[in-house]
Amino acid sequence: MPELPEVESYRALAERALRRPIVQVDAPDAWFLKDGLDAPTVEAALTGRYFVAARRTGKLLLLHTAGGGPVLGLRFGMTGRLVVDGRAGVDRLLYSSDRDVAAWDRFAVSFADGGRLLVRDPRRLGGVLLDPDQSGLGPDALTVTPAGLRSALAGSTAPLKARLMDQSRLAGVGNLLADETLWRAGLDPRRPAGSLSPAELRRLHRHLRATVTQLVARGGSHTGDLRPARTAGGACPKDGAPLTRGTVGGRTTWWCPTHQR
């Protein structure tokens, strides 16, 4: 599902949509427009303008318009895809459908040259925002510093995994990325977030940055080394122990009871 790695792929794809005059905006699904946004407003905000930059914070894609104009924010939930000129941002999306169904096109921007940028989301869990408020987002997981990670976790009794996925503390980590990172770092997802020693914090930071970087390069949060074993009867790829399945932070969680402490 779209976590940081997928959205980073979408961001790179969205570079193709820059400096192309916008002639039409289609927002057929009112549910998909968030924070009180409506179709006439977003149409008026974008038509006649063009994008100049494609940025990303966590799982939020930001398309800036020229001259300091409005910023289009796109969220993808767990089943949303970005499509530009018929080209999809990722080949395959876990838990979503790979089919092309026009009814799943929830939002589209058409350019003067005939091309289009659109969000295709079967489950409608994503959304469109205008000038999104980013004050509620923590530092991006791809670039977070050791101190940033420490302050995201410090003093908390919540499960470590829940804090890693708390977008207001750290932006970009979803369920699969959290399991993969904690598995690599050898940390029990149920540990109180504030209980990590300085050495464990450094280890987690190193593995977080490395994991995110690697999964971005591989093309998705589903390309982790733990992922194939995240299933009934799965064994730890490191030591062969049967993986444990449970609910942590309200999400299905798989971990190795042997080496994750």
Place this chain on the structure above:
DNA sequence: ATTGTGGCCTGCCCGC
């Protein structure tokens, strides 16, 4: 304030 829970969305897969 922090933490936990349940609901929303709907395609897909499994078992009958």
Place this chain on the structure above:
DNA sequence: TGCGGGCAGGCCACAA
């Protein structure tokens, strides 16, 4: 072969 139930998780509202 059709059908119903459960499942997936990002995000948000709400409760304790």
